[in-house]
Amino acid sequence: MNTIAFLQNINGPEILLIFLVVLLLFGAKRLPELAKSFGKSIREFKKATSDIENDIRTAMDEEPSKPSTKVDSEAKKDTTPKQVESANNEAAKDEAATKEVAKNEKA
Template identity: 55%
Template sequence: MDNYRVINAFFNVGTPEILIIVLIVLLLFGAKRLPELAKGLGQGIREFKGAIDGAKKDIEGSNENEKPESKENSSSENK
């Protein structure tokens, strides 16, 4: 329960905090570079999601390969 409170307190970001962050980003990078940054961020997120989906498929594929083997082993043990 204590871990939940720490995580909740750490990520407790409301509207005023988000507005301040957006303002700082605008000041640092300017309005002209923001679309480029957003595009790069979007591509990075898509690549990350793709990598996670690929890892999930690999794990599911390895689990499916193990299931028939365990059935074959159990049927050969019954003989």
């Protein structure tokens, strides 16, 4: 039985005294409503805690998703031609500059 630590030492007379105080504070007519609302709130609290526990368990049981290689390969395809083209342009410029320098040296 799950008991809260401070409720372990409460015996029959203490429970009777608490019941009488609640009866005097809220009256006999409101006591059933109070008990009903207290029961509903306890039920909702237990449901919420069990839902959270289930969410945590399912999240821990799921395997982490693997990154998509399709997206990576498409990105590589897009950048590779541009990089090759720019490298070719730079090489052509360097070659033209080298030829110009060679012409100037011969003259």
